[in-house]
Amino acid sequence: MGSRLEILNAGRLRLDGRKPLEFRSLAIEVGSSSISSPSVLSRPDGCARVQQGLTSVHASVYGPREARSRGSTLHDRAILDVEVEVDPWSGRERRKRSKGDRRTTEIEAAIKATFEPVLHLHLFPRSEVSIFVTVEHQDGGVLPCAINTVTLALLDAGIPMSDYVLGVCAGMHLASNQTLIDLSALEEGSLPSLVIAYLARSRTVTLAQLETRIHADALPGLVKIAGDACAGVLLTEIDAAMRARTKKLAEAMGGKGPPYNVADISPDDSRSGIETS
Template identity: 50%
Template sequence: MSSRVEILNDGGYRSDGRRQYELRDITIDLSPRGTADGSAMITHGLTEVMVDVFGPREAKLRGQTLHDRALLTVEVGIVPFSTGERRKRNRGDKRILELAATIKQTFEPIVQTNLYPRSEISIFVSVLQQDGGLLPASINATTLALLTAGIPMTDYVTAITCGVHSTAPLLDLTTLEENDLPHLTVASLPRTFKVTLVAMETRLHVERVSECMKIAGEAGKVLHQEMKRAVEARTKRLVQAMDMAPRIGGVGGGVDRDVDMDEDNQT
């Protein structure tokens, strides 16, 4: 069956004008929101995700308390106008539960939960707009939100989608491309180049999988630099705010944890 759209034309350009390995425009906003301990909003093209982190704090349910480490919880919400689907997805929707479970599994080995026994770290993911790459955007935003909350991690986690058109790998797929191409999501650790997640909903030849993982790792380095720049810029703003604040008992003291965390995670 032929594709509904021309995925890759004779000139090597995709339907949105990008080349094979070209990423969509990325924007990052680390402005604090409400009572969250850490927040991040990220866009990959037209896909927009916001993540708020609360904790470490006392676990809501005593029966869930872990005596040797913090409990990591993830909730995902998708706003009704974020997609062209008419179907409304509630929190019990299978796709939402799978997305939350995947995010949790990705970060449990990376977050140093052993430093906060008998506590809870809550991650709330809000999907504001969707146009492909929802899982990678959610993972990248979660990394940044955890950093701004001062939660120690062993490394950044960066994620990207990779699909294959004929034999040509494509990075950072839109919804149209995801609907037409076999693809997978790869999350990696920039410091060690280890892969922490491979999520595949479609069948893909083993040779294409290894090829996608390789170029996804290279894309992860680019994403890491973008994310690192955003964290460094935020740290600089916090330090400047501390310097400008009157030196009166405890003013500005609340940002120490954020600054230390950002510095510790620069790689």
């Protein structure tokens, strides 16, 4: 129990000085040719890199395009293919994960399950949308960081989606009954934790993944706090990054960037890059 008490000190500050509901520093790059994945030679239709604290993830999106395997095509929608690669030097121990490794397979499955209901794949029958994710550095929160990165890369590629999909990891400090968000690796290893993927505007949870046991009574509160964190600071940062990217593209074409805030658009307003229903 002593190790858990050290996660949050008497002043209710975490080991890295953050408050319980404070995110790590967030750095976002969208659509720059300088951030293309070194593992993929061709130029992607959309790409992004997100760094949350010491965790860094890159994502590239290709498509919609002709499916690489004709046998896997669907006549009524596009198929979604997700591949995850973890750099051998990304963690504390140098370890090369082979294709089909259990951890990378779990991340691939979680990303696919998260985004398939949100993307309008029915608009692109008999085609394929491919997502390549590279985990460059990991210090906790790898899956939620990957979800945030994939959202930005999909938007950069112009793939229609119904909402921003945002990810966060939340944990429960049992000694003080305090919820912590955006966990570091040390916190993930010490606290019961939950990863959610959240639709920011419709305020819907599209993925919930428990790494450890959490009491059923504590789960609703944990989900609410995690969702509020996504719809607050995280949405503001992601939206600002996309507005800056849109403005840059518009200026390159001789126009002006959008004067509105995407997060403030009502569900029946079609001005944003997010599809509405």
